Amino acid sequence: MDTPRVRFAPSPTGYLHIGGARTALFNWLWARRNGGTFVLRIEDTDRERSTQAAVDAIFDGMRWLGLDWDEGPEVGGPHGPYFQTERLGIYAEQAEKLIREGKAYACYCTRETLDAQRKQAEAEKRQFRYPGTCRNLPYDPSRPHVIRFRVPETGSTTFVDLVKGPIETPHEVLQDEVILRGDGVPLYNFGAVVDDVTMRINLVARGDDHVNNTARQILMYEALGYPVPKFAHLPMILGADKARLSKRHGATSVTAYRDMGFLPEAVVNYLVRLGWSHGDQELFTREELVRYFDFKDVGATAGVFNPEKMAWVNHEWLKKLSDEELARRALPYFLAAGLPAADDAKLRHVCAVARERARTFGEYVQQFRYFYAPIQLDPKAKAKFLTADTKPILEAVRAGLAALETLETEAIEKLFHSEAEQRGLGLGKIAQPVRVALTGGTASPGMYDVVQILGKEETLRRLDDAIRLVG
RNA sequence: GGCCCGUUAGUCUAGCGGUUAGGACAUCGGCCUCUCACGCCGAGAGCAUGGGUUCAAGUCCCGUACGGGUCACCA
Incomplete structure (x- = not known):
């Protein structure tokens, strides 16, 4: 097998989500296990929602978790730039090539007519598909247009997912989708494919909300004349009500867990165990994870995020630390709470007694504030x-x-x-x-x-x- | 609604044709004990459902139900 080149490609529209972090983690583990390369790419083509603050938050979250990238923003690499908005020329070039070969074409339909058609289809209770209005029109770059990818009308595309097995998609369910917007910015499926191609990604591991994108992406790889990578679709993380994990289930950003006083090694440990297993083992060091991780041991079923169990894992990790280490790492949390702790013998003693009694540094501060502040008499x-x-x-x-x-x-x-x-x-x-x-x-x-x-x-x-x- | 994916206790999971269905979190009980916790011991709780295939099915196939995903000039 080729040395893996894998990637994590978040869009910077918010903090680093627990689910995204797990996707990044699985990719990172696979790269580290196999001496491969872990690429970080920022998919910031949605200019409405992308922010610099989000980019920073993602870097911050990944660094805290210890997920270092070999190629990407700030570290560079031979296949950059690593922000999609800096790669517009590449997409244009690839789109041109597809147009020349008749594999893509310009579409001059306005949003208005498309919207009207969509509404019409809805009224008639039909499934809307782009009717192919511009499929065979000559290319006229002077008219406002988007670029659409020409999808075969018959046949089907099959791929073998590393976690879900074979998945077949009949081409009838696909349509000639837009790959380049009027302003030249690529849409997700095209941008991701072009980047994965040019960055030489040979295994794409991502959330399974992308399974339905895979067939059309494979068609694009083929149209572009490049080898198709392997795919691994990771099951979603759910909330307690089995709905996709979101803010209303509680904290979903990794930095929120940092702020609550979780250890990164515990968050990593918990996250990797949500969807992956290695026999009956629950606690893993980073080295063990790198040694054992394999996509073949990733389960196909979505998992419910359980903060209670993550707290247990965190407690186990906390208990392993020496008093000195515990104090050193707990100190910032006491300080952040406005308690006059210091890295001294007292703090070490506090931590020594807190060790068996509290599962997170947040709980340390909450339960033992009376060591640093006046008592609150019950x-x-x-x-x-x-x-x-x-x-x-x-x-x-x-x-x-x-x-x-x-x-x-x-x-x-x-x-x-x-x-x-x-x-x-x-x-x-x-x-x-x-x-x-x-x-x-x-x-x-x-x-x-x-x-x-x-x-x-x-x-x-x-x-x-x-x-x-x-x- | 179409298409795709999934379904082992409340939750995370092991299982990969023959097991008393294993582990973990949580829950409950007991021991320890200056309280709480830790630790130790123990308990309850599971193969969604209906058909096949097979000597034998949690494991293979099909249907049903339920859950999730996806159907954009978002990613």
């Missing part, structure tokens, strides 16, 4: 644990801690145990009131850790606050 916790009955306990613990030279775990533990024993109570009876005093709620890491993280001064202050509150 009224129910207060009513239950900050009472006249528990006041003596708080006072005793306060006094005990105040008397400690250093906050060694053993010393704190001894204090709590002796308070429990002296009162003939379980440890929980001591720990819960203290927990509420120090964290504001009834669920938190172990008390010894909490005390150590807060430090003696802050711990005593919070206990004093609680004691005062009880009155």
Whole structure:
């Protein structure tokens, strides 16, 4: 087999979507696995909707995921330029060639007449197809026109999709579609084919919303006289209601997941497992993915995006990191939330206790903000644990801690145990009131850790606050 | 509506003619325990449906239903 040359060709009309990211990922994996080339091309021919901000967002998202491209914008390459709007000359040239060979022709129909015909067909409940009005008219470049591709009227085109198997399309369902607009800008099917041809792409892996484009594209490859690449159509990603994943299902941009505190390795791991599998294995390092990935293991069925499972995957990845690494990567999220964290021993300790308890850095910040900000006292916790009955306990613990030279775990533990024993109570009876005093709620890491993280001064202050509150 | 693709538990999936249908997320129960979590143990839950083919079908073929995609001078 040829060394693969694959590509990801997003149109810059928005952020990098989860689905697009997965398409890019599968292409990238295939290239990396086979020592091939991964090309990035920007399909910005829809000038109405394409924006520079979107281009930047796509680069940003891909870099965050670690999907580096071998050829494309910013890195260059021998088959550039890599923005379609900079390739207009190439499309014109290829279209001219097709016209000369009678494989394409100029169509002078106006939008108005076409629209009228379409409406007419609709009224008669007919399927509208371009009637071929201009099929055999002489070429007159001086008249306003678009270029249409001449599709054979009979026969069919078949290709073997790498994930779906053989797919046959009868030519009757196709029509002479526009390949070049009046202003010389190519339409999707033509632009993509010309670019894939000139960029020497030999495997096209894309969303399966493109299966119906494939036959007409193959016809164009043949008309242009170029070899037809292999195709792999990847199943769609759905929302919980089985409709195509969209904003109304929640966050769909990869950067949104970054901002929520997901690790790129976890997002990659989750995304690749949505539609691809390798036996029973759930967690994969990037190296393993590169080693194992194959289109033959991509399933043919659309999958529902499940944020819960992605959070689980993220948690698994978080748990693998050292305290140092965890702190380093969590820091920006605390800072972004306005919490005065620093890359220090305290943060490392916070991360060490957060590790088993929170699945994303967003959850870290949300659950453990009391380590960096005043507590928010839960009224129910207060009513239950900050009472006249528990006041003596708080006072005793306060006094005990105040008397400690250093906050060694053993010393704190001894204090709590002796308070429990002296009162003939379980440890929980001591720990819960203290927990509420120090964290504001009834669920938190172990008390010894909490005390150590807060430090003696802050711990005593919070206990004093609680004691005062009880009155 | 035409055409195309798909259908294993709530979800992601393994399976590739003979399995007690396996794993994971989620859910529920138990153990551990200063709370929460982690961890460990356990449970419930699945081959859309009807016909074929075959000694034998989740696996092959056809129909039906359901879901998705696509029918532009969008990509």
